[in-house]
Structure formats: C-alpha cells, structure tokens
Amino acid sequence: MSTEKSSVALTSFISSLFHNFPKLLLTNLLFAVPSAVFFGIFWFINMITGLNSNFILFLTAIPLFPFYAGVVQVTSHMVRGEENVDVLHNFISGVKENFLRFLVHGIVFYVAIFFSYYSITMYTSFGKVNGVFYIFLAISIIVSIFFLFTFYYIPPMTVTFDISMKNIYKNSALMTFGEFKHNLIATLGLFVLFLLCATVLMCCYVPIAVIIATIVLALFFVPSIMSFIINSAVYKPMYTMIVKGDEKSKEIDRKIENRKNGIFDDTEETPKKNIADGFSDIEVDEKADGDEYIYYNGKMVKRSVLLKLKNDETPKGEQD
Template identity: 70%
Template sequence: MASEKNAVALTGFFSSLFHNLPRLLLTNLLFAVPFAVTFGIFYLINTLTGMNSMFIYFLTVIPLFPFYAGVTQVTSHMVRGEENVDVLSNFIGGIKENWLRFLVHGIIMYAAVFISYYSIVLYVGLSSKNGMFYVPLVLCILIACFFLFMFFYVPPMTVTFDIAMKDIYKNSALMTIGEFKHNLFAVFGILILFMLCATVLMCSFIPTLLIILTIILALFFVPSILSFIINSAIYKNMYSMIVDKDSKSKSIDKKMENRRNGQFNDNEEEPDTEDFSGLDLDESADGDEFIFYNGKMMKRSYLIKLKKEAEERKNKK
C-alpha cells in the first residue's frame, strides 16, 4: 500500500515537473541576470584582491538570496497544483514582498555554511592524528545536515506565511527532525539532479565546453528545478502543519479570552451551521447505531437532532 502511494506521488511529481518545465526555465532566465551580475562582482573582488577563496565566491548568496525569493514563490505555486502560474508577476511579487527577510536568510545561510565547512575541515585534519576527534567531526557533520534540512523550509515558509522570523526558524528547526523522511526525499531528488548535471559535464572533454556547460546549467537549469524538487518533497506537510498549528493557537487564544471574561466552559461553541440537507436518515428505524459522517462516528439520534436544528435555522432565515 505504501509503495503504491509512493509510486503515485512520484508519477505526480514527474507529471507536474514536465508540465511546468517551460515556466521553470523562464524562472531561471529571470534569475540568471542577478545571478550573473552578483557572481561577476565577487569574481572581480576575488581576483583583484588575490585572495582566491571559495568563500569570497560564496558571498554571492547574500545579495542573491532576495532574488531566490522569486524562484521560491513561483515553484511553491506550482507544487500547490495551480495551473498556468504567472511566472513574471509571482517572481517580482516574491522579491518585493520578501527581499529584506531573504537578505537576512542569506547572511544566516552564509554563516552556517562557513562555520560548518571549516569545522569539518579542521576536525578531518585532527582526526587523522587523533581518533578522539572523530566524535566532534561526526557532530559537525550532523549540525551541517541540520542546517541543510532547516533551509529546505525557511524559503517556502517565508513566502507562504506572514509569521515572525523567530517562528520561521523555530518551525523550520522542528520540521528538520519531525519531517525527516520528507527531508531525505528532498536530498535524494537533489542528488539525482546533480548526478544528471555531473553526467553532462563529464561528457565535455574540452575545457572551454566544460565552462560553457557549467554556466548554462548554473544559470538556466538548476535553480528553479532545485527549488521545485525541495518544495515537492516538503511543501504539503509544511503547509498542513503550520495551518494546523495556527488553528490550535487561535483555539488556545480563545480559551484564554474566555477566562478573562469569566467564562470557564470551553465546550460552549458557536451553533453548528453545517448544512445536513444531503444527509439521508430513516427517523423511524429502530436502534441507535453509530453512523460515519463527515469523518466522524456519530450516533444516528444525534445526527437526526443536528439535521432538525439545521432545518429550523434555515426556516427562520
């Protein structure tokens, strides 16, 4: 049963991917311009200063991340199943509404990668001399994975929900552990994507062609496909959990308000306004068996009562 469900989900993923492929490529075209400009600036800085550091190049992520908000906005609409997503308006809207938050996300992401990378390099060197350093090495790798999984959730959560930054990171951290299976699905999809890219690059035996293909993949293929894969793996559960949590939070707020107003009976709910007109019940039947209705098991007598109350409210209007 689980394998059938996974097969259906995988089929749906590829169907959506190929259906939205032209829009994903257009999204990459919009993202390519700021990508090329920002990378070019830091390339010049790295060259002119003579530092030749990979992390000078990686500084590109900080000013570029606000533009990734546009990519995330587009792909999040796609994985929600929306047809004919307007790429341009969603891309620009995602940037305008979220640029400041994504700038902060870029700084935090850069710091996380910087610290994780050099910590792992340090303990790899030390562990080759003393086996005791394998313990902090493993710990650093686990922390790096934690940051990776957390940043699966930070971008889509930011563009989808109007919640505080601390809540974005708190929820993302919780889902890093709680949604571990879906995080692994995302990692698997990313590995497949980069294996495909690596296969293409390995087929180029001329250095110039290798550079050209790398630029084409980085600018016009990878960013939106990567975002689509991650969102396909984690978005549905993330959305459901945040909405459900928000609903529970409002319920708690309502109870606290009731306490302040001297009301201590939390079972007093607003009258049920559900329409039971489509419910066919035999009121003359004997017995009071349970009936499955609207996702719940309820006694027939109780359903008859709810139906009559609904009809009375309807007649009064």
C-alpha cells in the same frame, strides 16, 4: 498501500515537473541575470585581492538570496497545482515583497555555508593526524545537515506566510526533526539532480566544455528545479503545520477564555460578554416606535436587541 501512495506521488511529481518545465527554464533565466552579476563581482574581487578564497565567493549568496525569493514564489505556486502561473509577475513580486527578509536569510545562509565548509574541511584534515577529531567531524556534519533541512523550510515559509522572523526560524528548526521523512525525500531528490548534473559534466571531455556545461547548468537549470524538488517534498507538510498550529493556538485561546468565564465544557461557545452582560439596569423605552440604534457599552446596538437581552436577563418574578 504505502508503496502505492509513494508511486502515485512520484508519478504526480514527474508529471508536474515536465508540465512546468518551460516555466522553470524561464524562472532560471530571470534568476541567471543577478546570479551572473553578483558572482562576477565577487570573483573579480577575489582575483584582484589575490586571496583566491572560497570565503569571498560564498559572499555571493547574500545579495543573491533576495532574488531566490522570486524562484521560490514561482515554484510554490506550481507545487500548489495552480495552472497558468505568471512567472514574471510572481518572480518580481516575490523579490519585492520579501527582499529584506531574504537578505537576512542570505546572511544566515552564508554563515551556515562558512561553518559547514570550513569545519568539515578542518576536522577531516585534523582527523588524519588524530582520530579524536573525527568525533568533531561527525558533529559538524550533523549540524550541517540541520542547517540544510532548516533551509528547506525558511524560503517557502517566508513567501507563503506573514509571520515573524522568529517564528519562521523556530518553525523551520522544529520541522527539521518533525518532518524528517519529507526532509529525506527532498535530499534524495536533490541527490538525483546532482547525479544528473555530474553525468552531464562527465560526458564533457574538454575542459572548456566542462566550464560551459557548469555555467549553463548553474544558471539555466539547477536553481528552479532544485526549488521545485524541495517545495514538492516539504510544502504540503509545512503548510499543514502552520495552518493547524494557528488553529490550535486559537483553540487554546478559546479554552482559556472559557475557563475565565467559568465554562469547563469546551463544546460550549464562549459567552459574548461585550453585549450580553449587565443589561438588567439599562433604561430602554419599551413603548417607543421604531428600532433605532442605541449606544451602549461602546457598541451601537438595536433597541429591540437591548430589550430582548434585558428581558431575558430579568428574573420572571421581577417582570411580573
């Protein structure tokens, strides 16, 4: 049964990918412009300073990340199964509405890349001299995987929900463990994409062809397809967790309110205290014509409603 479901899910993913492929290419085209500009700027800075360091090239991620919000916005709509997704509109609105948040994400992403790259490189080198450093290498790899899984959720969560940055990072961190199966599926999908790109590059026997193929893949194919793969794997469980978490929070609030009002059976509704309590002492003219609104306890309440509540609250002996 599980195998059958997996087969259906894979078929649905492939079908959706090919169906949306032209729009994914258009999304990459929109993303390619800022990508080329920012990478060119930092490549030039790297050359003129003579540093020749990946540290400088990695800085491209910070100003580029807000534009990745547009890619995530488009692919999120596709993964939800929406037809006729307006790529241009969604890309621009995704960038505009999430610019500052994704700029912060870009800084965090840069720090994560910096840590992962240099710690793994350093401890691999040290491990060749002293085997003890392989322990630190293993820890660095685990932390890097944690960063990777966390960033599966941070972008789609940001473009989908209006929640605080603190909750975005907290929920994303929790889902690195809670949705481990879906994280592995996303990683497997990215690995397949990597293999396909590597195959294309290996078919290029001339250095200039390798460079051109790398640029074409990086600018026009990989970003949106990568986002589509990640969202296809994690979007549904992410959405379910946030929505159910919000419903659970409301349920807890309701139970707390019930306890405050002396109700210990949570199948009962919380009493509406604002209007229903304390009407026995209110003076309402029962003989007056009409059903006008009367200001009571901070609310405008119809006279007939006040009379009913007053009569319901007054003991039968007193009514007689």
